[in-house]
Amino acid sequence: MNTLPMEYGLLLAGILFVIGLVSLLIRRNIIFMLISVEIMLNAAGLAFIVAGARWAQPEGQVMFIFIITMAAAEVSVGLALILQLYHNLKTLDSDAANLMHG
Amino acid sequence: MELTFFIAAAVAVLATIMVVTQYNLIHALLYLVVSFLAISVVFFTLGAPFMAALEIIIYAGAIVVLIIFVIMMLNLTQEDIQHEKEWLKPRIWIGPAVLSMILLVELVYIFTADTPDTYRSTPVEAQAVGMSLFGPYVLGVQLSGMLLMAGIVGAYHLGRQKKKVIHRFLERTEA
Amino acid sequence: MENLLWVIPALPFMGALLLILLGGRLSGPAVSAIGVGCVGLAAVFTLLLGFQFLTDAPAGGVYRQEVWQWFEVAGFNPSIAFHLDALSLVFIFVITFVGFLIHLYSTAYMAEDEGFTRFFAYMNLFVGSMLVLVLADNLLLLYLGWEGVGLCSYLLIGFWYKEPQNGYAARKAFIITRVGDTAMAIGLFMLFQYFGTLHIQSISTEAVQSWPVGAQPALLIAFLLLGGAVGKSGQLPLQTWLPDAMAGPTPVSALIHAATMVTAGVYLIARMHVLFELAPVAQLTVAVIGAVTLLLAGFSALTQSDLKRVLAYSTISQIGYMFLALGVGAWSAGIFHFMIHAFFKALLFLAAGAIILSLHHEQNMFKMGGLKEKMPAVFWTFLIGAASLAALPLITAGFYSKDQILWLALAGERGNVWLYAAGLMGAFITAIYTFRMVFITFYGESKTHLEHPPGTLIILPLVVLAILSTIGGFIELPHNFGHVVLFSDLLRPVLPNLAVDDSLASAEWMFQVLAAAISLAGVLIAFLVYLKKPELHAQIRNSGAAMALHRFWYSGWGFDKLYGALFVQPFVFLATLNKNDVIDSFYSFLTSLTRALNRGLAQTQNGILRWYMMGVVVGALIILTISLLP
Numbered sequence: 001m002n003t004l005p006m007e008y009g010l011l012l013a014g015i016l017f018v019i020g021l022v023s024l025l026i027r028r029n030i031i032f033m034l035i036s037v038e039i040m041l042n043a044a045g046l047a048f049i050v051a052g053a054r055w056a057q058p059e060g061q062v063m064f065i066f067i068i069t070m071a072a073a074e075v076s077v078g079l080a081l082i083l084q085l086y087h088n089l090k091t092l093d094s095d096a097a098n099l100m101h102g
Numbered sequence: 103m104e105l106t107f108f109i110a111a112a113v114a115v116l117a118t119i120m121v122v123t124q125y126n127l128i129h130a131l132l133y134l135v136v137s138f139l140a141i142s143v144v145f146f147t148l149g150a151p152f153m154a155a156l157e158i159i160i161y162a163g164a165i166v167v168l169i170i171f172v173i174m175m176l177n178l179t180q181e182d183i184q185h186e187k188e189w190l191k192p193r194i195w196i197g198p199a200v201l202s203m204i205l206l207v208e209l210v211y212i213f214t215a216d217t218p219d220t221y222r223s224t225p226v227e228a229q230a231v232g233m234s235l236f237g238p239y240v241l242g243v244q245l246s247g248m249l250l251m252a253g254i255v256g257a258y259h260l261g262r263q264k265k266k267v268i269h270r271f272l273e274r275t276e277a
Numbered sequence: 278m279e280n281l282l283w284v285i286p287a288l289p290f291m292g293a294l295l296l297i298l299l300g301g302r303l304s305g306p307a308v309s310a311i312g313v314g315c316v317g318l319a320a321v322f323t324l325l326l327g328f329q330f331l332t333d334a335p336a337g338g339v340y341r342q343e344v345w346q347w348f349e350v351a352g353f354n355p356s357i358a359f360h361l362d363a364l365s366l367v368f369i370f371v372i373t374f375v376g377f378l379i380h381l382y383s384t385a386y387m388a389e390d391e392g393f394t395r396f397f398a399y400m401n402l403f404v405g406s407m408l409v410l411v412l413a414d415n416l417l418l419l420y421l422g423w424e425g426v427g428l429c430s431y432l433l434i435g436f437w438y439k440e441p442q443n444g445y446a447a448r449k450a451f452i453i454t455r456v457g458d459t460a461m462a463i464g465l466f467m468l469f470q471y472f473g474t475l476h477i478q479s480i481s482t483e484a485v486q487s488w489p490v491g492a493q494p495a496l497l498i499a500f501l502l503l504g505g506a507v508g509k510s511g512q513l514p515l516q517t518w519l520p521d522a523m524a525g526p527t528p529v530s531a532l533i534h535a536a537t538m539v540t541a542g543v544y545l546i547a548r549m550h551v552l553f554e555l556a557p558v559a560q561l562t563v564a565v566i567g568a569v570t571l572l573l574a575g576f577s578a579l580t581q582s583d584l585k586r587v588l589a590y591s592t593i594s595q596i597g598y599m600f601l602a603l604g605v606g607a608w609s610a611g612i613f614h615f616m617i618h619a620f621f622k623a624l625l626f627l628a629a630g631a632i633i634l635s636l637h638h639e640q641n642m643f644k645m646g647g648l649k650e651k652m653p654a655v656f657w658t659f660l661i662g663a664a665s666l667a668a669l670p671l672i673t674a675g676f677y678s679k680d681q682i683l684w685l686a687l688a689g690e691r692g693n694v695w696l697y698a699a700g701l702m703g704a705f706i707t708a709i710y711t712f713r714m715v716f717i718t719f720y721g722e723s724k725t726h727l728e729h730p731p732g733t734l735i736i737l738p739l740v741v742l743a744i745l746s747t748i749g750g751f752i753e754l755p756h757n758f759g760h761v762v763l764f765s766d767l768l769r770p771v772l773p774n775l776a777v778d779d780s781l782a783s784a785e786w787m788f789q790v791l792a793a794a795i796s797l798a799g800v801l802i803a804f805l806v807y808l809k810k811p812e813l814h815a816q817i818r819n820s821g822a823a824m825a826l827h828r829f830w831y832s833g834w835g836f837d838k839l840y841g842a843l844f845v846q847p848f849v850f851l852a853t854l855n856k857n858d859v860i861d862s863f864y865s866f867l868t869s870l871t872r873a874l875n876r877g878l879a880q881t882q883n884g885i886l887r888w889y890m891m892g893v894v895v896g897a898l899i900i901l902t903i904s905l906l907p
Contacts, residue, residue: 007213009148012111014209016118016141018202023122025198025890028189031127031169033886035134039118042161046141053148056224058234061153062242065235068160069246073253075165079172080260086176087263093185098884201894208901 009050016043030085030094034078041071107147114140125186127173131166138162149225281322282342282359285369286412288319289405296398305393309384312397316380316404320373327366331767338362338770341414355475358414364771367612368411368544371619375536376404378738382627383528385734386634396436396526403429407537411544416465416475419545423461423509426538427454433529434522446524453518457508461545464501467494481551488555499552499559503566506542510596513570517836519593520577523585527630530585535592535626536619543599543615547608550772554606560691564604568699571597573834575706579713580831583640584629587714590833591666592622594703598682601700605692607685608772609765614678616764617749621665621675624742628659631731631739632718639725642714647723655731656719658739663715665746667708667800670793674750679704680792681753687788688781701795708799716807757785 020039027033045064052060082092089096117137124130138161145154235243292315296308303311330340343358361369380400387396406425413419435447465475471487471494472480488495506512511519522534533539546553546563553560571594578590595618602611632648632655633640649656665675683704687697753764765774806814817823829835881892 008107008111009144010213011210012114012144014206014213015115016137018206018209019115019118019122021205021894022195022198022202025201025887025894026190026194028887029127029186030886031173032130032186035121035130035169038161038165039121039134039137042138042141042157046144049145049148049150049153052226053150053224056226058226058230061150061226061231062234062239064150064153065156065231066242066246068156069250072160072165073249075168076253076257077260079168080257082172083175083261092176092182093189094886097886100882100884197891198894201891201898205894205898205901208898208905211905 013047110143152228286408293401300394359412360414434525446521450518461505495555499556510542531626535622567600571703609768621746624662646721649719658743667711677750712803
């Protein structure tokens with residue numbers, strides 16, 4: 001029913017991934033960094049869906065489900081860590097958490 | 103159908119760029135919801151309707167709401183937005199942008215270097231995904247369950263506001 | 278009964294194990310009970326077994342018991358097997374019985390020491406190893422016991438390890454005996470190469486069949502084994518460790534460095550006598566080493582002021598007699614002297630220990646004096662031991678054993694006048710230094726205050742040993758005087774008899790009278806110089822030449838200095854040359870490189886999260902780019 005070439009889907013995934021990466025690199029606010037990671041994970045999941053559709057295999061979607069699971073766990077733990085960090089440092093600046101340096 | 107894909111893709115990219123450039127966290131999160139919705143449309147056009155539903159429920163629903171809750175707990179003010187503006191100077195963009203552009207160029211090259219793909223995408227039924235999940239990948243499902251469990255326990259443990267235990271000598275010197 | 282042979286060495290090992298494992302939790306009496314009891318039980322088993330051995334002699338004169346096969350490598354399959362013949366019987370009797378007495382004595386001697394448990398653990402381990410050494414059926418097991426006693430000797434010399442010089446003495450003993458042990462190990466390798474086995478009996482039978490007298494390999498192996506024996510027994514040229522070994526507690530000196538371990542060399546030569554008879558040159562060397570050592574050590578003993586050092590030099594000298602006997606082929610005479618020497622030397626050391634303990638660890642003879650009235654029991658037993666050492670005629674055991682050696686050194690088929698003369702000279706010196714010791718220590722005016730008189734546990738072993746060193750001689754009397762040959766009859770199946778030159782036989786009594794006269798003369802001189810006319814002593818000492826000689830002898834003929842200049846100094850020189858180890862510099866370069874890299878990389882760990890992310894991205898980019906390149 002579809003006439004979509006695979007490249008477009010992959011290109012979309014690549015663009016989203018790179019945007020997430022740029023955001024991750026420039027942000028100092030640690031919640032923004034977490035959001036960037038979510039964008040990148042989502043882009044990676046999109047690439048799996050595209051590949052699954054290309055070869056008409058269910059594995060792509062299976063991987064997406066795994067990625068979602070992982071993202072959910074990561075966000076819950078990450079947010080808990082952010083709460084602790086804010087509680088201790090009174091800021092969301094990731095550069096302030098540089099106590100462990102060589 | 104093709105048109106739907108392109109429109110949704112454009113919306114997703116634009117919304118994501120907006121997420122990245124916003125100073126206000128709540129605004130950024132709203133754009134993020136838009137981005138997720140657009141991507142779910144893309145999933146739909148690729149013939150994965152179940153995944154589209156999951157995308158909305160889990161990403162746009164659960165995760166974003168979770169982040170909003172945390173933001174509410176943190177009690178952010180106008181001052182924090184001001185901070186955000188100070189931190190995002192144009193100078194900071196240069197290095198990451200260059201690196202990311204190189205990465206994007208390489209990705210595009212990889213995706214398009216091969217002979218154009220003549221195949222078309224085919225929809226995969228949710229039933230097939232379920233059969234596969236509980237067939238060959240049942241171990242992965244088990245491990246995911248454990249991961250979620252660990253996430254819950256870890257979040258509970260880390261998120262607890264522990265009573266600070268400080269020795270009275272230290273307290274006195276601090277005060 | 279013979280099935281219980283394994284119990285004899287196993288008991289002391291069990292005692293050592295118990296003491297090591299439970300030592301910290303046991304009370305003092307329990308420790309003594311285990312330490313003394315195990316050796317005592319071993320002595321009881323030895324007596325029972327010996328009784329059966331003597332009354333109902335086994336076929337071939339041997340009890341053999343294989344406990345298990347040790348290992349098997351390329352056809353080499355030594356077993357943990359024990360071999361009891363008359364020679365081993367004499368040794369295990371001395372080891373367990375004298376060992377038991379010394380253990381008993383130690384419970385009183387070491388009572389106040391904080392290392393009481395440790396001491397008995399080491400002592401039991403020593404007795405076990407020594408029993409393995411003399412009961413071993415093959416040379417590998419013998420070597421195990423050999424090294425075991427060496428280890429215990431090291432541990433016990435350095436028993437009071439808080440004093441640095443005790444540790445030094447222990448290391449010196451260990452390293453110098455190691456020189457001999459290395460030679461012995463090479464000898465064992467060669468034996469294995471020639472015979473494919475280390476089983477003593479098969480080597481003995483095969484060596485006679487395959488080698489003629491004077492064969493090159495037999496000579497070489499005999500010399501290598503002699504090296505091991507010389508190191509262990511403190512003979513020339515490896516004797517320098519023994520006087521320093523007196524740093525250990527006195528019971529250790531009595532058991533290890535007088536009665537048993539130092540005679541392991543004698544045992545080895547007697548055990549491998551077949552090889553030595555195939556190599557007459559090596560056997561002659563044994564005799565010459567013995568003769569020279571007994572003279573050198575005797576002169577050194579004349580000048581010492583430390584009571585224990587006199588006894589140490591005298592031990593070296595007496596083992597020299599045993600070597601002399603072995604060297605002239607008077608095998609059973611050598612073993613006989615070993616047994617008698619074990620009795621009287623253990624007695625002398627224990628009596629000296631009793632004096633030292635009572636005088637609060639004072640070892641200098643010249644600070645003692647006049648102890649005769651204060652410690653009568655110790656005086657009389659010491660006197661009996663000294664008489665035996667000086668070989669006073671007729672009543673002492675030492676006379677009979679030493680006289681036999683002297684006679685066979687002259688009249689035996691391999692003896693000659695020079696060896697006899699050296700032995701006679703040695704007997705004269707022995708009498709002088711022995712009674713010098715007696716007169717200085719027990720007579721004259723009292724110079725010290727007696728701390729506490731020795732107790733029963735100390736006196737009892739002295740009395741038993743004193744009896745043994747008197748009556749022990751009567752089991753072997755010269756044929757023109759009683760003619761009792763119990764001892765040599767016992768050893769005849771194991772050790773060959775020595776043919777005696779018949780032309781001299783009629784004159785034997787003359788030489789006996791000469792030996793007796795010589796030792797009496799020695800006693801007389803000591804009496805004159807050290808007791809009757811002390812001014813004579815001072816006069817002799819103050820003349821220039823005598824003083825130089827005194828200093829020379831006092832330092833043990835300068836052997837320590839010689840070895841220091843020959844071996845230690847060059848080694849230290851080489852070591853200092855290579856102080857900044859050439860090979861080491863490579864490794865220090867590695868460490869400094871690692872440290873530099875560490876410092877550089879530590880800079881990158883600045884704690885800023887974005888910086889780390891940048892690193893990840895750059896790395897991923899590089900990998901991706903490389904994989905894209907054609």
